Amino acid sequence: MAEQAIATPMTRRDLLGAGAGLFVFFGADLEAQEPVRLPGRQSGPSDFNAYLKIGADGRVTCLGGKVELGQGAMTELAMALAEELAVALDTVDVVLGDTDLCPFDMGTFGSMCTPLLVPAVRRAGAEAKAVLLAMTAERLNVPAGQLRAEAGIISESSHPSNAVTYGQLVEGKRIERRLANVPVKTGAFQVMGSSPRRRDGPDKVTGSARYAGDILLPGLLHAAILRPPAHGASLKSADTSEAEKIPGVRVVREGSLVAVLHERPDVARAAREKVRAEFDNPPAGPDDRTIFDHFLKIAPEPRVVAHSGDLAEGERLAAAVVEQTYLNSYVAHAPMETHSATAQVEDGKVTVWASSQAPFQVKNAVASALGVTAEKVRVISRYVGGGFGGKTEADQGVEAARLARLTGKPVQVVYSREEEFFYDRFRPAAVMKIRAGLANGKIVLWDGQVYGAGEREADPFYEIPHRRIASVGGWQGGNPPGMHPFSVGAWRAPSVNSNTFARESHIDLLAAKAAMDPLAFRLNNLANGRIRRVLETAAREFGWTPAGTPSGRGFGMACGVYSNACNATIAEVAVNRATGAIQVKRVLMALDEGMVVNPDGMRQQAEGSVMMGLGYSLGEEIRFRNGEVLSNNFDSYRIPRFSWLPKIQIVLLDNPDTPALGGGEPPIISMGAALANAVFDAVGARVLQLPMTPERVKAALAQS
Amino acid sequence: MERSVSFTLNGQSTTVKTDDERMLLWVLRSDLGLTGTKFGCGEGLCGACTVIVEDEALRSCATPLKQVAGKRVLTIEGIGQHGLHAIQRAFLSHQAFQCGYCTPGMILSAYALLLKTPHPTREQVARHMEDNLCRCGAHPRILDAIQEAAGAAKAGA
Ligand code: FES
Numbered sequence A: 001m002a003e004q005a006i007a008t009p010m011t012r013r014d015l016l017g018a019g020a021g022l023f024v025f026f027g028a029d030l031e032a033q034e035p036v037r038l039p040g041r042q043s044g045p046s047d048f049n050a051y052l053k054i055g056a057d058g059r060v061t062c063l064g065g066k067v068e069l070g071q072g073a074m075t076e077l078a079m080a081l082a083e084e085l086a087v088a089l090d091t092v093d094v095v096l097g098d099t100d101l102c103p104f105d106m107g108t109f110g111s112m113c114t115p116l117l118v119p120a121v122r123r124a125g126a127e128a129k130a131v132l133l134a135m136t137a138e139r140l141n142v143p144a145g146q147l148r149a150e151a152g153i154i155s156e157s158s159h160p161s162n163a164v165t166y167g168q169l170v171e172g173k174r175i176e177r178r179l180a181n182v183p184v185k186t187g188a189f190q191v192m193g194s195s196p197r198r199r200d201g202p203d204k205v206t207g208s209a210r211y212a213g214d215i216l217l218p219g220l221l222h223a224a225i226l227r228p229p230a231h232g233a234s235l236k237s238a239d240t241s242e243a244e245k246i247p248g249v250r251v252v253r254e255g256s257l258v259a260v261l262h263e264r265p266d267v268a269r270a271a272r273e274k275v276r277a278e279f280d281n282p283p284a285g286p287d288d289r290t291i292f293d294h295f296l297k298i299a300p301e302p303r304v305v306a307h308s309g310d311l312a313e314g315e316r317l318a319a320a321v322v323e324q325t326y327l328n329s330y331v332a333h334a335p336m337e338t339h340s341a342t343a344q345v346e347d348g349k350v351t352v353w354a355s356s357q358a359p360f361q362v363k364n365a366v367a368s369a370l371g372v373t374a375e376k377v378r379v380i381s382r383y384v385g386g387g388f389g390g391k392t393e394a395d396q397g398v399e400a401a402r403l404a405r406l407t408g409k410p411v412q413v414v415y416s417r418e419e420e421f422f423y424d425r426f427r428p429a430a431v432m433k434i435r436a437g438l439a440n441g442k443i444v445l446w447d448g449q450v451y452g453a454g455e456r457e458a459d460p461f462y463e464i465p466h467r468r469i470a471s472v473g474g475w476q477g478g479n480p481p482g483m484h485p486f487s488v489g490a491w492r493a494p495s496v497n498s499n500t501f502a503r504e505s506h507i508d509l510l511a512a513k514a515a516m517d518p519l520a521f522r523l524n525n526l527a528n529g530r531i532r533r534v535l536e537t538a539a540r541e542f543g544w545t546p547a548g549t550p551s552g553r554g555f556g557m558a559c560g561v562y563s564n565a566c567n568a569t570i571a572e573v574a575v576n577r578a579t580g581a582i583q584v585k586r587v588l589m590a591l592d593e594g595m596v597v598n599p600d601g602m603r604q605q606a607e608g609s610v611m612m613g614l615g616y617s618l619g620e621e622i623r624f625r626n627g628e629v630l631s632n633n634f635d636s637y638r639i640p641r642f643s644w645l646p647k648i649q650i651v652l653l654d655n656p657d658t659p660a661l662g663g664g665e666p667p668i669i670s671m672g673a674a675l676a677n678a679v680f681d682a683v684g685a686r687v688l689q690l691p692m693t694p695e696r697v698k699a700a701l702a703q704s
Numbered sequence B: 001m002e003r004s005v006s007f008t009l010n011g012q013s014t015t016v017k018t019d020d021e022r023m024l025l026w027v028l029r030s031d032l033g034l035t036g037t038k039f040g041c042g043e044g045l046c047g048a049c050t051v052i053v054e055d056e057a058l059r060s061c062a063t064p065l066k067q068v069a070g071k072r073v074l075t076i077e078g079i080g081q082h083g084l085h086a087i088q089r090a091f092l093s094h095q096a097f098q099c100g101y102c103t104p105g106m107i108l109s110a111y112a113l114l115l116k117t118p119h120p121t122r123e124q125v126a127r128h129m130e131d132n133l134c135r136c137g138a139h140p141r142i143l144d145a146i147q148e149a150a151g152a153a154k155a156g157a
């Protein structure tokens, strides 16, 4: 059934057909809160702002422009709507990531679903319920104050049999009544705060979840596109005659796009191998070893992004100064589903199923590539097999749409794993220099420069009277020309993983210099109550006892902030001095995520962050040379696996007074420093570069 | 070379006429329309494409069609045909997935393990699942789910 629904898509008319439901319309208040970093910012049309629909059968549809990437958006939005509308959770259906059906959304990134879309859906639900109560009051001639709404039924409190269902109320009518300023619930939640089963579960455990590459349409052709061997290599010539001899193969060229198509994906790929192509050699460029010097050489003076006091005064006050340079490599998103898209052009209407975190951006990109108006393009991103920031752009959607138009057939483009690595917009490599001064257990000076990572969370939240932070380059563009040899982009908690690694590593260096316990040192320099609380909670739950570092125990801590969520992580490791291998035994994480809508969903994100954090901290690193990406599959790019799994303890702090915060990114930010500090605590060797490969651990041991 | 290849797919006898050197993954997904078996790497490195052939977990991206001629093949579409399998139920109750893309391969790998080792230790489960990759980090829950499914099997469920 699900497959039918996708193969012959529901239309907005089906959903919003005249007389079939009640609509609640919203002003464009979401738009004001959108981040400014991304291009293509636009407001949603005012008549396209419906977040919910109540069917004549009483079932409720929740509509959201976000995408289910695995982070549990479907479940969380259903919970939010069920709560405010007062309907049973299992009567809510969720439709996400469909640009024809769902209200405009910038994209699913920056952990914004919980802080922005959940409130919007809650307001929609609250307003709809108030309208329904008002309608019922008129219909039953009972004052609204004597009515109660529960499980989709409105009844008179004193005569429960005097009742009407939501379905009966809206049946046969189209209602556009609005009520201003309807408050959402502030407590006594019945659904929010619980941990129901995920809505996407049945589809996912039975294999019936359809991802973009699972859309099979009559006459579908699979495209294998000719790709350059290296970034910067341009196509000189392509002889496709051998490929064209394979029965059923079609070759299409448009500009530099050369595609081999066949009704079977493997045959198309094999045929692409027969294309004899010549590319210009790209100019020589940096490799994964020289990249850091390359940054320092070509980058202009970092721009000051935060400043207080007077650095000279800080220098004068400091009894000791600690200076260090931290590095991290490029890392890949490596979602298990590669970028995929299926496109169809029918009667001038373009439909693209795309694995994308930002279907509305894909819609605009497809429209401009095809030279059609955006209304002619529909993008559907129902299930996406992981994103982590890497599916914000969806070039494959544009490729599939162009090829569908060129061939007159539906076309599917599924990146090979090698293409996925090649075209990934990596987390940028980075250099972070920090010079900090210490006096009587207090930090009196902090002078930091960031190259490549971006500035977010580079400014320490510790109480430091004399500080200056400067930054150049970053994941969101604005990089000096030639700085990164390929595209970079948002990788789960962009720039914050790098800056937290550097800052919290440096804090432990200072603690060691001050001969203080790392927890006591942090608390001694920290006024922020929420961060203090996560640190203290983590320490208590972990069983931290004060000791100077290195203590030989292999315990390391780090704390961080991401989009107002606070995190403290403590890791326990063992280090094999002979091999340099790090074994992570235990990770405990305390999180202040504000009010938690779905505690188990939050835990899933935190557990996943621990695993992914192990990856960027211990093993993941893109190797490259002269524009060629040498790490191109899961043998040359190792991601965490079952044998890496430590004991994981997640502690969610109770903080109902802070609104719910995004949960996908904050838990990953402290992993690098917690592990680096744990390694130092175990063996006294400071590893200054992520990932902490065995070679780097051995080199640090040799220096310690 | 193009031949008719017959095998039993999810309990049904099936014949495909195609180049029998082609990998089973593509025949399942494209020729037969069974898209529950996923493509992740194409090189036998991720386990997303795992299927069961004669009770063994195999990487369908690296298994030529001719290798399954006359054999029993089970995919994710086949294991819950008569109500969800205990492993599927345990994946649901432990929420042992996020994006779900690795899930069919995980479930089928676990299925093969439990056929051979009905009561594995956690270490045995982890070792068996080592080469099934999950980028979302559902690992602890996947281990929990498989152990629970093994327990349910023990209890005769
Ligand atoms: S697709 Fe077969 S192992 Fe990865």
Ligand code: FES
Residues within 6 Å of the ligand: A070, A336, A385, A386, B096, B097, B098, B099, B100, B101, B102, B103, B133, B134, B135, B136, B137, B138
């Ligand atoms: S659940 Fe996403 S890859 Fe495993």
